[in-house]
Amino acid sequence: MNFSSKLIEDSVNAFSSLPGIGKKSALRLVLYLVQQNKDVTKEFVNTLAQMRERVRTCNVCFNIADSELCAVCANPRRDASVICVVSTIREVMAIEDTSQFKGLYHVLGGVISPIEGVGPQDLHIDSLLERAMQPQTKEIIMAITPTIEGDTTIYYLSKKLMDADVRITTLARGISFGGELEYADEITLGRSIITRTPYKTGE
């Protein structure tokens, strides 16, 4: 594309260097900013600059945080007896969105993957073991996607947690609520028969 302006060209390249933004979308964004008051761009860049400068990870659970503790760990009303182990902060956000979990989190920072060269030492596992050993910890939920790497990670963690006096659980698996049987994949449907649960009225 021919921009007849180095400034515009640089900004288009800056936007299109972000994931999922092509040159055409980048140009649309740049022209939008040009057409708005200068303050719009100023506020936009200040917000991003401040975020990147100040954002950090929680000292306890490695969730994203604005200060030493994340909003979850800093909340005294959260149940410190349950720790939900996830691989990334995206899962924290997804679980928080449900408003169903009142415990704390532990963000591993990935899963064990020999192919990608990620070993246990690259993840926040030692700190999880320390937290598991604390007397208030009663349950650890493995909320990790059950891929080969995920299952390996759960297995590794459960071995390491054997000495800790905690209950280890995983998320319930089965057919989605509202999901039709005929569209469920075979493995999910098969396992949901094996792990069938007692019928309760109102469930």
Next chain:
Amino acid sequence: MNFSSKLIEDSVNAFSSLPGIGKKSALRLVLYLVQQNKDVTKEFVNTLAQMRERVRTCNVCFNIADSELCAVCANPRRDASVICVVSTIREVMAIEDTSQFKGLYHVLGGVISPIEGVGPQDLHIDSLLERAMQPQTKEIIMAITPTIEGDTTIYYLSKKLMDADVRITTLARGISFGGELEYADEITLGRSIITRTPYKTGE
């Protein structure tokens, strides 16, 4: 969405305030920046801030420019006898991308639209008339999309340019190169019969 970080939330809102970027895409962009080195965000915001601060419109043709004259007007090899009139800088970019036009531009800044309250006084028309009166100007190409507003604008301009000693032309209309007859819309096909051109070998 629940971000457990005000900094992240603010940045997601900043991105999703841009046109065509939803909350999910915004979150993906913010998490990308968080995962990169701080310099990536710094360079991104500096590029945008500098662009918005320094970008301006050309003193002559109102194209986007880095200094008093845009790259086209500042280029002594462009043909100053032909002025291509467009409504926005997007059309300048589109025409420049073809590398087929060697003349200069004039960006009106929109089209006459009574419904949207855009009158001739809101567009860069006086400056176009001045340029048309200059002795070196021989031809004015109306490269304006032929909507009702576009046609009104072309008609208004051609009336205003009657006293100027310039040839007024518009872009050729017809079936796209490589376009199949059966898929051309009726108006385009009908007019392309009426405005048929002599056959030349090699065209």
